[in-house]
Amino acid sequence: MTTVKCFHCLSRSTVHACLLCVVIFWGKRQLASAVNALQQRQSDALATQGFFCRAGYDSHECERRITELKAVLIQYRAGAPKNWRWVIVRSEDWQPLAQSLHLDRESPAFSAITERETFLEDALFFAHPGRTDELVRHFHTPFDQLLSVAVGHELGHAICHGGSEAIANRAAEQLRVGKYPDCAGNMKSLTPIEELYLHSQSPRFRHF
Numbered sequence: 729m730t731t732v733k734c735f736h737c738l739s740r741s742t743v744h745a746c747l748l749c750v751v752i753f754w755g756k757r758q759l760a761s762a763v764n765a766l767q768q769r770q771s772d773a774l775a776t777q778g779f780f781c782r783a784g785y786d787s788h789e790c791e792r793r794i795t796e797l798k799a800v801l802i803q804y805r806a807g808a809p810k811n812w813r814w815v816i817v818r819s820e821d822w823q824p825l826a827q828s829l830h831l832d833r834e835s836p837a838f839s840a841i842t843e844r845e846t847f848l849e850d851a852l853f854f855a856h857p858g859r860t861d862e863l864v865r866h867f868h869t870p871f872d873q874l875l876s877v878a879v880g881h882e883l884g885h886a887i888c889h890g891g892s893e894a895i896a897n898r899a900a901e902q903l904r905v906g907k908y909p910d911c912a913g914n915m916k917s918l919t920p921i922e923e924l925y926l927h928s929q930s931p932r933f934r935h936f
C-alpha cells in the first residue's frame with residue numbers, strides 16, 4: 729500500500745508531493761519498527777509472568793481477564809518481579825478463600841510473597857452487583873480504576889518483598905510514574921484505610 733502511494737505520488741512530478749511520499753514511506757516504516765520494538769519489550773516484560781484462572785471460568789472468560797491484566801501490568805513499566813504468578817478467582821469463591829486465610833473480607837487482592845503469587849478477585853475485572861459498589865465505596869476509587877490500583881499496590885508488595893501498606897502504596901505511586909520503587913526511607917503517615925489493613929494483615933500475606 730505504501731509503494732502504490734509512492735508511485736502515485738511520483739507520477740505527479742512535484743517535489744512537494746515526492747517529499748511527502750518519502751516522509752510517509754519512512755514514517756510508516758519507522759512507526760512499524762517502533763511498534764514492533766514496543767511489542768517486543770512488552771512481551772519480554774511479561775515473559776516470566778504466569779497467568780491463571782481458578783476453577784469456574786471458561787477459556788474465553790479467562791482469556792479476557794488475562795488480557796486486561798496484562799494491559800494493566802504493561803502500564804507499570806518498572807515491571808513485576810520475575811517468575812511471578814497472577815491468579816484470578818471468581819467472586820463467589822473469593823470470600824471463602826479470604827476467610828480460610830484469615831484475610832480482610834473487604835480486600836479484593838492479596839499476595840503470597842514467598843510463593844510469588846498474587847490473587848485477584850473477579851470483581852476487579854467485571855462488575856458484580858453489590859460487591860463492585862462495595863469496593864468502589866470502600867476504596868474511594870471508580871470501578872474502571874480498581875484493577876490498576878489493586879495491581880499497583882500488589883506490585884509494591886511484590887517488589888518490596890512484603891513491606892508495610894504504606895511502603896506498598898508509595899511503591900505503587902512510583903511505579904505509576906515509571907520509577908523503580910524505593911522500598912526504604914521515611915514513610916508518609918498512614919491513612920485510616922492503610923491503618924485498618926496494617927492492623928488486620930497476616931504476616932505471610934499482604935493484601936490490597
Ligand SMILES: [Zn+2]
Nearest residue numbers: 893934935936
Ligand atoms: Zn497491601
